[in-house]
Amino acid sequence: MKKILSIILLLLISKSFAFSQCNQSLVKNCCTNISTTSVFLQQFRAKLGDTNTKNDLPVARFSVLMSKGNTYRLDICSALDFEGEAILQLFDGDKLVASTYHTPSKTDFKAFEFFCSKTAIYKVYISFLDGKPGCAVGILSMKK
Amino acid sequence: MTKLLNLLLVSIASLLFFACSNFTTEDNDETFLQSDSVIASESVEIAKESMEDLIDNVSSPIEIASLLLDEEIPFNKDYIASTAHIDNLITDFDCAINLGVLGTDLGYLNLYDKTSSVMSTVSAINDLTNNLNVGQFFDFDLLKQLATNSNSLDSLVFTSISSFNNMDDYLRSNNRTNVSALIVSGVWIESTYLATQVYTEMENKKIAERIGEQKLILNNLILILENYKSNANFNELLVDFKTLKLIYDEIEIITVDSEPESKIENGMLVIIQTSKSTVDISNEQIAQIGLEVSKLRNKIINNEV
Numbered sequence: 001m002k003k004i005l006s007i008i009l010l011l012l013i014s015k016s017f018a019f020s021q022c023n024q025s026l027v028k029n030c031c032t033n034i035s036t037t038s039v040f041l042q043q044f045r046a047k048l049g050d051t052n053t054k055n056d057l058p059v060a061r062f063s064v065l066m067s068k069g070n071t072y073r074l075d076i077c078s079a080l081d082f083e084g085e086a087i088l089q090l091f092d093g094d095k096l097v098a099s100t101y102h103t104p105s106k107t108d109f110k111a112f113e114f115f116c117s118k119t120a121i122y123k124v125y126i127s128f129l130d131g132k133p134g135c136a137v138g139i140l141s142m143k144k
Numbered sequence: 145m146t147k148l149l150n151l152l153l154v155s156i157a158s159l160l161f162f163a164c165s166n167f168t169t170e171d172n173d174e175t176f177l178q179s180d181s182v183i184a185s186e187s188v189e190i191a192k193e194s195m196e197d198l199i200d201n202v203s204s205p206i207e208i209a210s211l212l213l214d215e216e217i218p219f220n221k222d223y224i225a226s227t228a229h230i231d232n233l234i235t236d237f238d239c240a241i242n243l244g245v246l247g248t249d250l251g252y253l254n255l256y257d258k259t260s261s262v263m264s265t266v267s268a269i270n271d272l273t274n275n276l277n278v279g280q281f282f283d284f285d286l287l288k289q290l291a292t293n294s295n296s297l298d299s300l301v302f303t304s305i306s307s308f309n310n311m312d313d314y315l316r317s318n319n320r321t322n323v324s325a326l327i328v329s330g331v332w333i334e335s336t337y338l339a340t341q342v343y344t345e346m347e348n349k350k351i352a353e354r355i356g357e358q359k360l361i362l363n364n365l366i367l368i369l370e371n372y373k374s375n376a377n378f379n380e381l382l383v384d385f386k387t388l389k390l391i392y393d394e395i396e397i398i399t400v401d402s403e404p405e406s407k408i409e410n411g412m413l414v415i416i417q418t419s420k421s422t423v424d425i426s427n428e429q430i431a432q433i434g435l436e437v438s439k440l441r442n443k444i445i446n447n448e449v
Contacts, residue, residue, distance in 0.1 A: 024310070031302060039255075040302045041204045043309055063200040065361060067207060068421055069350065090415075097404055098415040112413040118399055118421040119357045121364075142210065 022047060022079040022135035030077035033111065034141045038073055044124055044138035046086070051131035058131065062124040064140060066116045071143040075111040076100050076126065076136055084134020090114060091123040101129070113143075196316055198364045202328040205244075206251035206305065208335040208354065215348055219256040223341050224249045225334065225445045227268035232447055236276060237377045240323045241444050243272045244330020247308055252338060254301045262291040262300075273311065276323060281311040322378075325368045329381065330444065332361055337441045340434030347427070355430055356423035359392040384440045391432045396424040 027043050034040055046060035066072060076088035085108065087101040100109050128134035225245050233239050246269050253262050266287050273279040283303070290300040308327075315324045339355050342348070366385050372378035402418045 027306065031306075036298060039206065039210065039298075040305055041206070043306070045313070061197070063197045065202065067211075067354065067357065070207075070210075092401075092419070095401075097417065098406070098413070100413075109413045112415055113409075115414070115416045117417045118401075118419040119353075119360070119397070119423075120399070120421065121360060142207070144210070144213075 021081055026077060026079050026135070026137050027139070030075055030137050030139050031141075033075045033077075034073065034139065038141040038143050040139065040141050041072075042140040044088075044126060044140070045136075046126040046138070047135040048084070048126075048128060048133065050133045057127050060126045062126075062138075063121055064124055066114070066120065066122050068117050068119045070116050072114045072116060073111060073139075073141045073143065074098075074100070074114065074124070075139040075141075077110075077139070078128075079135040082132075082134040084128030084132035084136075086134055086136030086138075087127050087129060088136075088138045089125040089127075091125065092118070092120060093123075097122070196321065196324075198368050199312075199316075199321070199324050199328050202332055202361050202365070204251075204305070205248040205308070205331045205335065206255055206301070208248075208339050209252040209255045211350060211354055212252075212338070212342055213255050215350060217342050217346060217348070217351075219252075219258060220342075221258075221261060223338055224253065224261070224265070225441070227264050229445055229447055230268045230271050233272070233275065235377075236323060237326060237375075238444075238447055239272045239275045240326035241330040241333075241381075243269065243276070244327040244332075245334040245441070245444060246272065246330075247304075247327070248331050248334035248338070250304055251301075254304060259291045259300070263288065266291060278311045278314060281314065282307045322372050325365075325372065329365055329369070329385075332358070332365060333437060333441050333444065336433065336437045340430060340437055343430055344434060352425055352427075352430060353423040355433060356395045356397065356425035357421075358433075359395055359397060362389060362392055384436075384443075388433065388436050388440075391429060391436065395429055398422050398424065 027045070030043075031040055042064065044060070044062045048058040048060060051058055074088055074090060076086045078084065078086040087099060087108075089099040090097045090112075098112050098114055100112060101107070102109070124138060124140075126136055126138055128136070225242075227246070230242070233242055246265055250262065250265050250269065253259075253265060266284060270279065270282060270284045273282050287300070287303060287307075290303060312324050312327070315321065315327075336355065336358050339351055339358075343351050343355065362385060366382065366389060369378055369382040369385060373382050399421045400419060402420075404418060405416045407414050407416070
């Protein structure tokens with residue numbers, strides 16, 4: 001009986017991890033981070049392979065128009081069935097504006113808020129730490 | 145112990161049932177595709193990526209509605225497109241562009257919590273998505289259920305937007321970027337129509353600026369449509385957009401760049417941008433834009449494009 005129970009519990013635990021698989025459930029899961037005072041706008045889905053070189057890390061690139069006067073929030077969630085830990089960066093032209101990962105302190109914030117004062121087309125980059133293969137979703141929401 | 149075992153077995157059965165639903169073709173739980181950016185070695189793919197980039201730049205259907213709400217502009221049902229014409233739409237072109245128009249209206253209705261008026265728009269969207277063979281991305285029973293429950297506004301907004309996003313992803317990954325291009329064109333037309341109609345009745349600096357900022361998107365839409373101008377319908381839409389561009393060319397967007405500031409607030413990284421943008425737009429220009437956008441919108445919803 002103990003064995004059966006152990007197997008059942010193991011299955012249950014496996015299922016809870018499977019919730020963050022590389023599919024639409026990852027989007028839904030990541031959206032639970034959005035507060036009730038924010039409204040979901042867009043998702044950025046990235047699935048990147050392994051790389052042979054450290055100098056040319058694979059990056060998934062997206063564009064998004066952000067309007068001044070709005071406060072946006074960007075969240076990044078990595079699928080647990082992949083090795084890679086995702087980083088989301090926001091660029092204004094070539095200039096890095098914000099990142100979920102602070103390299104000097106190796107702090108992974110997983111999200112940031114961005115008070116926009118310049119309407120422009122911004123770039124969202126999603127990559128994985130050390131170029132490891134990964135699957136992630138970035139969520140753009142806006143404070144109501 | 146037997147009870148516990150039964151309970152666990154029921155739990156597993158339920159979990160397996162829901163887990164299996166991830167792999168049905170009826171819902172939108174498809175596994176992510178490999179990002180295009182990693183297979184950018186062929187020129188065709190680069191062109192496709194650029195095209196998708198341009199489409200991404202069109203703002204969300206709810207951004208204008210959100211601004212109107214912030215500015216405490218009262219809801220006006222007269223701004224919503226009629227859905228009476230939907231049955232007459234046959235071509236993918238007409239269905240896709242009208243889908244963009246109605247998607248924006250759905251966002252406007254949702255944000256203003258006008259759930260009782262949502263049903264006709266939702267039904268029309270259902271018809272259009274079925275005509276375009278993308279009906280599987282919209283769970284209309286769920287949307288109806290959420291629309292009739294006043295406590296489900298956030299879920300309704302999320303479900304509506306994510307359905308549109310998933311459909312858009314599917315269209316692009318199935319070489320139907322032209323359909324995506326038409327949907328975002330419809331979104332842009334209806335959003336600009338909404339903003340100009342509101343401004344006509346109630347002058348507001350933020351709305352004026354937002355109308356002017358549409359210049360950024362219009363320029364991209366023109367680039368997108370240029371790719372499909374060999375089709376007569378696309379070309380006609382392009383000509384209309386170029387008429388609007390003549391007005392927008394006189395509108396100036398001035399930007400001043402400076403370094404952003406950052407702080408940690410309740411454990412959250414907060415970035416405060418210090419760059420600025422201002423829009424130089426006159427009431428006359430807004431009136432001209434409103435007139436041209438109204439004409440274009442009427443052509444679309446009267447099926448004359």
